[in-house]
Amino acid sequence: MKVSAPSNIAFIKYWGKQPPLNDQTRNLATNSSLSMTLTRARSIVEIRDSSESRDVIEVFGAPAKPKDQEKIVKHVERICAYLEITNRSPLLVKSDNTFPAGTGLASSASSFAALTFALIGHFKGRSFLESSIKTQLPFLSALARRGSGSAARSVCGPYMLWDGPSARAIPCHWKLYDTVLMLSKVHKAVPSSEGHLLAMENPEFSDRIKRLPARTAAVLEALDQRSISRLGPLIEEEALEMHQMSRTAPNPVDYLLPSTKTVLHAVQNLKSRNFFFTLDAGPNIHFISETPIKSSIEDLLRNLNIKSEIWEDEAGIGPELL
Ligand code: DP6
Numbered sequence: 554m555k556v557s558a559p560s561n562i563a564f565i566k567y568w569g570k571q572p573p574l575n576d577q578t579r580n581l582a583t584n585s586s587l588s589m590t591l592t593r594a595r596s597i598v599e600i601r602d603s604s605e606s607r608d609v610i611e612v613f614g615a616p617a618k619p620k621d622q623e624k625i626v627k628h629v630e631r632i633c634a635y636l637e638i639t640n641r642s643p644l645l646v647k648s649d650n651t652f653p654a655g656t657g658l659a660s661s662a663s664s665f666a667a668l669t670f671a672l673i674g675h676f677k678g679r680s681f682l683e684s685s686i687k688t689q690l691p692f693l694s695a696l697a698r699r700g701s702g703s704a705a706r707s708v709c710g711p712y713m714l715w716d717g718p719s720a721r722a723i724p725c726h727w728k729l730y731d732t733v734l735m736l737s738k739v740h741k742a743v744p745s746s747e748g749h750l751l752a753m754e755n756p757e758f759s760d761r762i763k764r765l766p767a768r769t770a771a772v773l774e775a776l777d778q779r780s781i782s783r784l785g786p787l788i789e790e791e792a793l794e795m796h797q798m799s800r801t802a803p804n805p806v807d808y809l810l811p812s813t814k815t816v817l818h819a820v821q822n823l824k825s826r827n828f829f830f831t832l833d834a835g836p837n838i839h840f841i842s843e844t845p846i847k848s849s850i851e852d853l854l855r856n857l858n859i860k861s862e863i864w865e866d867e868a869g870i871g872p873e874l875l
Contacts (some may be wrong), residue, residue, distance in 0.1 A: 554671050554675040555597065555671065556667045556873070556875060558664075558666035558667035558707050559592060559663055559666075559710065560591045560595065560652070560707065561590045561663075561707050562731050563831070564589065564787070564841075565587040565588075565769050565772055566791060566792070567715065568749060568834075569752060569758065570753075571583055576631065577699075580699060584765045585716040585765070586703075586715045587715070587772055588706045588712070590706070590710025590712070593652075595663055596649065596651075596664040597648070597651070598646065598664065598668045600645070600646050601644070603645040609644070609645045610625050611645075611648070614647075624700070631696065632673060632696060635696060636673065650664070653738045662701060662704045664701075665707075666704045666707035668697075669693060669697040669700065669708075670682060670686075679874060682874065690719075698719065706720045709721075709722045709871040710870045711725070711726070711727075723773065723776060725777065725779075727779045730842050730867045731865075731867065732839070732842065732846050732866075733837055733840075733865075734837055734839075734861050735862040735864055736816075736836050737835075737837065741808060743834075751802050752798040755798045755801060772787050781829070781842070785828075785829030785841070788831045788841060795832075796809065808832075813838060815857055816838055827844070828842035828849065829842070847863055
């Protein structure tokens, strides 16, 4: 079984986890989050029976690192428990991305969404998976969430609200673009799973949580009205606040590079613009716009003498069975 699932970019961030009581309640967020599902940035997961007497896990064409192996096998066990499969044969799991990992394109979101779907398809067959997608999407989202929180929002699209155990699609068919400035492809020093917990130690964190329902409602309204001039300032304020929580925590983490700050500063000083930024837990900048804006970003970089690859993406509909 082979499935591809997209990454997503959060407009309202999942940044903070409720204390994990057990595996069922794993990765429950401290707040609702809202994201746009992407189209091109995807993970492709293929699952077959292994020819060896053990699970073989390959990530990006090489044997998985022990930590990744452990997380993937744990997720296999989770899905087996959900499907009440007690005696399974060893698996060959191959996971690949269309984009470089660790670049702020949220590879754990797409990979755990794809893994969840591929495992269900492998064990129960394609038509069971297809009918689960139609009728059980909240369960699939909650299962993916236990692999990685943001994966809860990669099971459908184009806009997802994750509220409680699972995420659901928001009825909005607005085509927005995400132009990503890939300022670094180096893996982040502090993984998000740790970053969540460090940010929660910030004394300002509880005030952020109080502010979020109003901001989330305003983002939903902006999506409903398809108003980029209302949406833009909200997502920028949200991204900066999330990074502020980490940068000013008792154990501070600054995910941004000097070049990220230079570009953000230049963007904020532009007299007028038709694109707005957001950031994940990394140095790369996502520009959200209603039209493709690669050439405007290239002009900006030329003026700043900064070299960067640019990834062009756009709102998408979710996983695909291959
Ligand atoms: C900054 O989903 O990567 O991208 O649940 O520990 O796997 P785990 O964390 P993860 O956190 C993503 C955080 C974020 C914001 C977001 O996508 O909402």
